[in-house]
Amino acid sequence: MVDADLYVRVQQFYAHQMPLLEARNFEEFLRTFTEDGSIEHRPGGWKLEGRVQLLTEMSARRGDPSNPRVGEISARQARADNIPYYDGLVYRYWFDRMLIDRVEADTLRVRYQAVVSMTDATGKVSFEPTTTVEDVLVESGGELRTRSRVVTHDSPNWADKIHNPS
Amino acid sequence: MVDADLYVRVQQFYAHQMPLLEARNFEEFLRTFTEDGSIEHRPGGWKLEGRVQLLTEMSARRGDPSNPRVGEISARQARADNIPYYDGLVYRYWFDRMLIDRVEADTLRVRYQAVVSMTDATGKVSFEPTTTVEDVLVESGGELRTRSRVVTHDSPNWADKIHNPS
Amino acid sequence: MVDADLYVRVQQFYAHQMPLLEARNFEEFLRTFTEDGSIEHRPGGWKLEGRVQLLTEMSARRGDPSNPRVGEISARQARADNIPYYDGLVYRYWFDRMLIDRVEADTLRVRYQAVVSMTDATGKVSFEPTTTVEDVLVESGGELRTRSRVVTHDSPNWADKIHNPS
Numbered sequence: 001m002v003d004a005d006l007y008v009r010v011q012q013f014y015a016h017q018m019p020l021l022e023a024r025n026f027e028e029f030l031r032t033f034t035e036d037g038s039i040e041h042r043p044g045g046w047k048l049e050g051r052v053q054l055l056t057e058m059s060a061r062r063g064d065p066s067n068p069r070v071g072e073i074s075a076r077q078a079r080a081d082n083i084p085y086y087d088g089l090v091y092r093y094w095f096d097r098m099l100i101d102r103v104e105a106d107t108l109r110v111r112y113q114a115v116v117s118m119t120d121a122t123g124k125v126s127f128e129p130t131t132t133v134e135d136v137l138v139e140s141g142g143e144l145r146t147r148s149r150v151v152t153h154d155s156p157n158w159a160d161k162i163h164n165p166s
Numbered sequence: 167m168v169d170a171d172l173y174v175r176v177q178q179f180y181a182h183q184m185p186l187l188e189a190r191n192f193e194e195f196l197r198t199f200t201e202d203g204s205i206e207h208r209p210g211g212w213k214l215e216g217r218v219q220l221l222t223e224m225s226a227r228r229g230d231p232s233n234p235r236v237g238e239i240s241a242r243q244a245r246a247d248n249i250p251y252y253d254g255l256v257y258r259y260w261f262d263r264m265l266i267d268r269v270e271a272d273t274l275r276v277r278y279q280a281v282v283s284m285t286d287a288t289g290k291v292s293f294e295p296t297t298t299v300e301d302v303l304v305e306s307g308g309e310l311r312t313r314s315r316v317v318t319h320d321s322p323n324w325a326d327k328i329h330n331p332s
Numbered sequence: 333m334v335d336a337d338l339y340v341r342v343q344q345f346y347a348h349q350m351p352l353l354e355a356r357n358f359e360e361f362l363r364t365f366t367e368d369g370s371i372e373h374r375p376g377g378w379k380l381e382g383r384v385q386l387l388t389e390m391s392a393r394r395g396d397p398s399n400p401r402v403g404e405i406s407a408r409q410a411r412a413d414n415i416p417y418y419d420g421l422v423y424r425y426w427f428d429r430m431l432i433d434r435v436e437a438d439t440l441r442v443r444y445q446a447v448v449s450m451t452d453a454t455g456k457v458s459f460e461p462t463t464t465v466e467d468v469l470v471e472s473g474g475e476l477r478t479r480s481r482v483v484t485h486d487s488p489n490w491a492d493k494i495h496n497p498s
Contacts, residue, residue, distance in 0.1 A: 092296050125295060155454065155455035157454055185445075185464075
């Protein structure tokens with residue numbers, strides 16, 4: 001359990017961090033990660049390590065909401081074929097039930113559940129499979145940063161699902 | 167960044183404010199706005215200014231959940247034809263990732279994302295296009311009130327979308 | 333209105349409590365309720381009183397996400413026929429707009445809105461009708477526990493709806 005000040009600081013950290021990803025502002029988003037920060041998707045997914053690898057992946061995959069939507073494709077296939085599979089979509093992350101523990105003097109473990117909504121140009125809203133997430137945040141120079149994020153998807157077949165069916 | 171007390175006060179402000187709108191309790195809802203309070207919808211939407219204009223619009227549009235649902239209509243057409251297009255629906259606002267800044271001694275800027283769920287009498291749930299919101303809150307006599315709300319919809323065609331297709 | 337410390341404590345209470353239900357860890361979940369703790373569903377639903385009754389119901393109804401999904405069935409019919417109607421589903425609770433009041437020295441009233449998402453093995457996400465909830469929490473020996481939970485569903489036909497149509 002954490003005190004109120006730290007709880008609010010962590011909430012504000014995410015409220016700053018995640019809109020940067022949604023705005024495709026990747027370089028600024030990745031400055032909220034440590035240099036060696038990682039994002040891993042389970043089960044049966046992949047782990048991206050370090051800002052360089054993360055930037056490469058995000059730049060190739062996140063697309064542009066003003067482009068036409070790509071055809072039906074899964075997350076795994078989009079990586080294999082190098083497809084910007086968020087083209088034509090505004091995606092938003094919804095976090096809930098954040099449980100925060102201080103595990104070392106400068107290190108927090110934050111667990112929460114998350115779901116991604118996708119709104120297309122017509123206004124249709126769909127949702128990716130729900131997930132649970134475990135982040136490690138580290139504090140340095142008065143700043144919080146994400147050192148690791150492990151996303152566990154609630155469907156074992158999440159990576160092979162068509163991510164935004166018509 | 168704000169301290170924990172103010173963060174919690176703002177959370178509790180919205181937890182009080184928004185159920186009044188959902189309950190169609192418009193007069194009490196509008197008392198949580200300043201006299202000149204405004205709500206604006208972008209892009210390509212409209213701006214309503216002052217409690218009188220807001221009350222007129224809400225009374226005409228918000229309908230009654232125990233009425234039958236109206237036929238397929240967009241937000242823009244419902245305004246043109248003066249249709250209570252929330253008839254037959256319970257709508258709920260879901261807010262997330264509230265980022266709070268004090269911009270003047272008595273003035274806060276609050277940014278968040280929001281989505282509206284609609285549950286009809288059969289239990290079907292649908293969602294309006296996601297949005298981001300920027301509110302200005304002012305404090306007077308120990309009370310927070312909304313001075314302005316700017317809702318930016320994530321679909322450019324939000325106002326012409328059938329708002330709750332069958 | 334509550335102070336920041338209590339607000340955060342309540343948030344962390346739910347962030348601990350609800351994942352236990354989602355993990356089908358019923359005995360630990362029920363330890364976050366008082367011995368006589370109750371859950372009631374309105375309108376036209378049922379009230380379960382005490383940990384024993386709650387455990388019996390949850391064990392019979394909550395199923396296993398790795399089982400095949402049951403056919404189309406309503407909440408009411410699943411109780412009548414003793415069907416584990418959450419088989420094949422990962423369900424998550426999304427809470428928002430928590431309004432907390434201290435009603436006695438050791439007693440809190442917490443009101444919020446909630447929606448349940450269901451993700452099946454294919455990754456399909458659906459939502460149960462939205463609800464509002466009123467909990468009574470009591471504090472004893474430094475621990476918060478739920479004494480009662482009243483869930484009001486936003487559809488009058490919630491209990492007879494097919495809970496996760498294909």
